[in-house]
Each structure stands twice: as structure tokens, then as C-alpha cells.
Amino acid sequence: MTRRPQIALLSDGRRLHLQDGPIDLIVEARGRAGEVRAAYEAAARRFTGLLDELCAELLELRRGAEAQTSLKGVVARRMHAAVAPYASDCFITPMAAVAGSVAEEILSSMLGAATLDRVYVNNGGDIALHLGRGEHFSVGLMDRPDRDGVMRAMRIDANDAVRGIATSGRHGRSFSLGIADAVTVLAASASQADAAATIIANAVDLPGHPAILRKPANELQPDSDLGARLVTRGVGELSKEEIATALESGAECARQLFDRGLIEGAVLRLCGDMLVIGTKDIEEQRSRPLVLESAVA
Structure with missing residues (x-):
């Protein structure tokens, strides 16, 4: 049938x-x-x-x-x-x-x-x-995609270059090589945002850290396109310094993609901490930065 x-x-x-x-x-x-x-x-x-x-x-x-x-x-x-x-x-x-x-x-x-x-x-x-x-579009940013609750709202206006939004991380629908709770990327198209979110989320990481549990992707899903590559299955307690180090690794990746014109901005989240790329720290490279607003109930 x-x-x-x-x-x-x-x-x-x-x-x-x-x-x-x-x-x-x-x-x-x-x-x-x-x-x-x-x-x-x-x-x-x-x-x-x-x-x-x-x-x-x-x-x-x-x-x-x-x-x-x-x-x-x-x-x-x-x-x-x-x-x-x-x-x-x-x-x-x-x-x-x-x-x-x-x-x-x-x-x-x-x-x-x-x-x-x-x-x-x-x-x-x-x-x-x-x-x-x-026209404009407001999108809610969540601390992690497997939980309820919007922590910020982001407004995209018609004259912004953004026409695609995507989120990746270890709590999402797909496996991640990194430890980010969530990385939300804004780009000129949805396909570009999707690819970049994967790359940046993978870069939020602390390689070899004993508190991070990893498993071969194909042990969890035999037909995974990641094969035997290790994907994150759990993150234990991290210090503030370790969280900052992991976020900065992802942020540096995001800055490079921004400079290459592959993304318009990114929001990286890990263990309650957040970094925003493509607005405040490099707004002089764009005619007008995107606006992050407080979420409204």
C-alpha cells in the first residue's frame, strides 16, 4: 500500500x-x-x-x-x-x-x-x-531544544539579510560531536543556517574531558552517516572556566564563518551560559545588527 x-x-x-x-x-x-x-x-x-x-x-x-x-x-x-x-x-x-x-x-x-x-x-x-x-518575524530562543521555556526573542526585519534560522546541539534530533546545549544560527537561507549550526555546535567542545560521555554513532544508530565517530551522549559537571573555554571554541568557529559570509549571526548556549556572535562584538561589519529582545510571555 x-x-x-x-x-x-x-x-x-x-x-x-x-x-x-x-x-x-x-x-x-x-x-x-x-x-x-x-x-x-x-x-x-x-x-x-x-x-x-x-x-x-x-x-x-x-x-x-x-x-x-x-x-x-x-x-x-x-x-x-x-x-x-x-x-x-x-x-x-x-x-x-x-x-x-x-x-x-x-x-x-x-x-x-x-x-x-x-x-x-x-x-x-x-x-x-x-x-x-x-514585515518582521520573531523567533524564540530556548536554552535547550528538549525543554520548554523561551529565554529570549529575536526579531528579524524585512531589510535584514537573514532568511534562514537553524538550531543544532547535543539535545536535538541529530547526533552532535560537540557539547553545546544549543547553537542557533541565522543565515541567508535555511540550508546554509542548518549546515553552519552543525559545524559550530561540533566546535563547542572540550576534547578528552573525563566528564563527557561519548559513544560511536553507529552503535546508537547503525545507519548513521557519522559511522564510528564519537558523538556526545552526556555531559557531567563542568567548571565555569571549562564552560567558557568550550563556548569560546565554538564562538571562534562562528566568527570565522561570519567573516566568510556564511552566516549572519549565532547564539551559543552551554550549561546556562550564552555567547552571541554577529551582533555586539562585530556590529561595525554590518549596516545594522540584529536585535535580541527580552522574551514576552
Whole structure:
């Protein structure tokens, strides 16, 4: 029997829910009623069969990224393009950008079918955005993704360069080589944000520290694209100095990506401490920094 994705409006009548296997999207578009309807229909059409497209090339998508690729699908090639800037420096596969790339593809299909004021496509916290003139989007920052409670809210305006947001860390849906509770990255696209969040979260680390429990990825998930590489499964008590050292390691990675134009900003969190990159400390390199505001209940 052919598997069919689940596609339905949520109870508020404004948001669309698209779910197929591990892909779980919440979509909201704003604009004229007819345009929103056309956009949601386009999203549903594009979503149908998208997981099958990715599965057809899954073996290659789980291989380390190389300069050349034989990937055929639009989303698969977007995934590869997002991780390619890192391939010469570390092991990374296109799967590091899968959530952001899927969100970006659904957003593209909607914008191709309708004229909209604002759209977000949220794929488990990795978000692709469209902001028309005068529009803005506020996103809540959580201390760690497996707990409730927003500690800050971040506002993105239409004239900001950010159109993608992604979060990675050891508490997320995927394995992490680092110890960050969460790293949230802002970038020009969701696929770029997704790849960069993985890289920066891996860099928040204290290699060889006895309080950090690590296991081979393929012992936890036999088909993991990380193979036998050690992933973080637990972090014991760390001193303030150790937390600062780990965060600074990730922050230096984030600064380098910012300088290369790969990200617009990042927020790194570990054991209750936080570092923000791309705003206060280097705001002179951008015409206007993004704004971090206190969260509103």
C-alpha cells in the first residue's frame, strides 16, 4: 500500500501541517486569502513525494561531501551546496543540511505560486522565511531544544539579510560531536543556517574531558552517516572556566564563518551560559545588527 503524507490545516485555520515519515513541517503564510490558498496547495503538491526523492539518493547523501557530486534532486543538490564550504576542513555529509533544505524547498514552491506578505516554513525548528516590505518575524530562543521555556526573542526585519534560522546541539534530533546545549544560527537561507549550526555546535567542545560521555554513532544508530565517530551522549559537571573555554571554541568557529559570509549571526548556549556572535562584538561589519529582545510571555 502506498504511503501518503499527512496534509491538513491546524485547528487555528491559519497554519498548514505537512508530515511524512521524519519530515514534520508547520507552515504559515500571510497575504490575500486566495494567494494563501494557492500557496498552501503548491506546498502540498511539492511535499508529496519529496521524502521519496530524498530516499532515492540516500546512500550518496550519507557520504562525506566532495567537490563534485552526482546528486540529481533539487533538494539533494541544495543540501550538498550548503555543506560544500566545509568539506575540505572536516567530515560533513549533505544530511547536515536536510531539514533546512526541505523547508527552503517548500517555501520556494509557495512563492512560485502566490504573492505573499510573509511566510515561514518550520521544519522541527529549522526555519525558512519570506518577509515582504515592512514585515518582521520573531523567533524564540530556548536554552535547550528538549525543554520548554523561551529565554529570549529575536526579531528579524524585512531589510535584514537573514532568511534562514537553524538550531543544532547535543539535545536535538541529530547526533552532535560537540557539547553545546544549543547553537542557533541565522543565515541567508535555511540550508546554509542548518549546515553552519552543525559545524559550530561540533566546535563547542572540550576534547578528552573525563566528564563527557561519548559513544560511536553507529552503535546508537547503525545507519548513521557519522559511522564510528564519537558523538556526545552526556555531559557531567563542568567548571565555569571549562564552560567558557568550550563556548569560546565554538564562538571562534562562528566568527570565522561570519567573516566568510556564511552566516549572519549565532547564539551559543552551554550549561546556562550564552555567547552571541554577529551582533555586539562585530556590529561595525554590518549596516545594522540584529536585535535580541527580552522574551514576552
